[in-house]
Amino acid sequence: ELYRANGRIFRENNELFAEPSWLQVMEGQRIHPRGHHPLAGIKNEAEVAAFLHNVETVIGKCVNHMPDHAEFIAANCAAPR
DSSP: OHHHHHSOOOOOTTOSSOHHHHHHHHHHTTOOOSSOOGGGGSSOHHHHHHHHHHHHHHHHHHHHHSOOHHHHHHHHTOOOO
16 A cells, blocks of 8 residues: 555565565556655756766666677677587
């Protein structure tokens, strides 16, 4: 009911599922929040957009330094000859 009300996930101690897993379970069962947590409204839209742009930039830089899938497989997972 907490998730249905505002999308909040509460994890007690060291439960088997972490927050991302609970999110996947809820959404996978088509349980969607009716609202959002009030703290989500603290930042204005421009601040959120700037933050997300920064996240996108950091991820892009990381991806540019990573091998592509074929290169990774060849270097780390290729079957012995």
